[in-house]
Ligand code: ATP
């Protein structure tokens with residue numbers, strides 16, 4: 001029987017608090033199911049490590065991580081450390097070197113969660129954001145810096161292979177989950193080089209999935225549709241920047257950062273995939289014990305699905321939903337007065353009843 005080996009990077013701020021609760025829920029599953037074996041190894045990298053060592057992870061950090069089955073990541077961010085360090089020297093190297101080119105973010109309104117929308121229709125779709133190229137490249141630069149005509153050029157890199165693999169992943173997911181439509185975010189009317197290639201390749205991939213409809217929307221209109229008719233989406237595929245914006249918008253529609261999970265997936269399984277709540281280190285509430293652990297617990301559920309235990313993954317999401325519906329143990333962002341640990345324990349107890 002496999003023992004899943006998980007590298008845990010709790011990070012900064014509320015990262016360690018919410019990650020501890022995700023582990024609590026996984027341990028509860030382990031207690032209940034003798035066939036489920038999982039081990040955790042913590043890595044204390046992050047801003048404190050940077051302040052002490054002058055780098056945010058050891059030189060051989062990636063080497064240390066590469067043989068794990070998955071990574072559970074808290075959050076990094078600290079006002080004493082520039083974002084260039086936390087993003088470009090920790091998160092990006094992991095995503096890029098481990099070829100986690102798919103960023104998956106479920107946008108699902110759980111029962112018991114308030115949405116800013118009046119529309120009560122169920123919202124349940126998956127956004128796949130391209131995670132390795134696109135608009136977030138560091139190619140470009142500043143020109144004429146001493147002059148009044150100063151300018152900056154920021155290049156976008158869209159490759160045929162890059163679009164093909166994210167589009168395929170989205171369509172495969174749609175097929176596997178019996179979805180009937182994939183929506184592609186574009187802006188090829190104005191961004192005529194990169195987005196035209198995006199459109200062409202997505203369309204080409206769609207041809208292999210005759211039973212699934214391809215809908216292509218301009219990003220500006222699509223953002224509006226997210227608000228006006230979120231119930232109409234099933235699977236959305238988007239470039240790095242468009243996906244980033246759409247998923248934060250989607251998260252806001254279904255209860256906010258405290259309940260929004262994500263996975264950075266290496267579909268080829270050549271390196272570990274990484275799972276993390278989409279929120280950051282939230283320094284404003286760090287150390288107060290009131291962070292909502294649901295986003296991170298749900299991220300752990302995505303991890304179990306990826307590792308081949310969809311049954312346990314579903315049990316976790318069901319447990320979260322039942323605890324929310326009961327409404328007795330809720331953190332302040334959900335309108336309650338419970339602590340991070342109380343909500344984590346409530347979900348851990350519930351999941352044990354469900355399996
Ligand atoms: P970072 O620089 O690490 O991204 P940030 O300042 O952007 O941190 P976020 O973590 O993105 O902060 O959080 C933005 C807001 O959402 C904060 O006001 C924070 O308190 C709130 N928030 C984020 N995560 C949670 C959570 N799990 N529970 C409750 N509130 C949260």
Ligand code: MG
Pocket residue numbers: 279280
């Ligand atoms: Mg942030």
